[in-house]
Amino acid sequence: MKNHKAFLMIGISVTLALLAVVLASRWISQQGNISTSKVMVAAVDINLGTRISPELIRSVDWPSGSVPKGSFSDAKALDTRVTRVSLLRGEPLVDAKLAQPGASGGLSAVVAEGKRAMTVRVNDVIGVAGFALPGNFVDILVSTQGEKSGTSDKDLNISKLVLERILVLAVAQEASQNETKPKVVSAVTLEVTPEQAEQLDLARSVGQLSLVLRNQIDLKPAQTAGATKQSLLYAQLPAAPAAPVKPVIQRVKLSHKAALITPRIVQDCQQVMTGAGTVTQCF
Known part of the structure; x- marks a missing residue:
C-alpha cells in the first residue's frame, strides 16, 4: 500500500513538471513572435540645438504596441x-x-x-554660485529704491520678486543640459515672454538683479509684498508699554446754596480724662 502511494505521488509530480515545461515553451515562443516596428533613436548623446545628421541616429526594432507617439521610422524625415x-x-x-x-x-x-531669449549679466553671487544651469528654473529679485513722495525722509529701499519660474536656456555660450557641475559665468540667457522681457529690462536698469534657484516641480506662485528696511528691522519689535494713566483730580467750587445742602460727615468722638481736664477726640 505504501509503495502504491509513493508511485502515485511520483507520477503526479512528473505530470505537473511536464505541464510546466510545455507552458513555459509556449510562452517563450509567443514572446519571440511579438511584432516590432522600426524606430529612429539617437546613436550618440545629442545636445540641444543640434542639427540632425545620419551619423547621429540609427534604426532599432521597437515593440509595435509601445511605439512612442510622434516617433520616426524613416531617417529622411529627420x-x-x-x-x-x-x-x-x-x-x-x-x-x-x-x-x-x-x-x-x-x-x-x-x-x-511665443517666447524670447534674453541675457542678463551675473556674477558668482547673482548666479547662485554657478548652480543656475541650462534647464533649471529661477526666480528674479530686484533690489532698488522707490520714489520719494513729498518731504518724507523715509528710507524707500526695497527688494521685490518680479519674475517667477524663468527657464535658463544657456550660461555663457553653453546650452547643454547634461552638465551638472556648477559653473561661475558672467552672463545667463533666460527664456521669457515679451511682457517679461520688458519687466526684466526695466528691473536691471533701476536696481540690482539676483537669481533665486527654485525646485523644477514647484509650480505654486509666491505672493510677496517685498521687503523694505522698515519691515526688516522694525516689524518684529515689541510694542512699547503704555504710560500709566494718572488720575485727574478736579476741584469743584460749590455755590453757597449747594454747600448748605451738602450732608454733614458723621464722625466718631470720645472723651479722654487727663490731669489737665477732659479732652474730646474725633476720628
Missing part, C-alpha cells in the same frame, strides 16, 4: 531637423523634442513658440 532638448544615446526621437522643420540650428531653435 534630415536637417534640430533638437530642442538634449537626447541620450538610445532615446527615441519624437516630434515634440524637435524644432519645426526649416528651423536653423543653435539657441534660436530651442526658444519655445
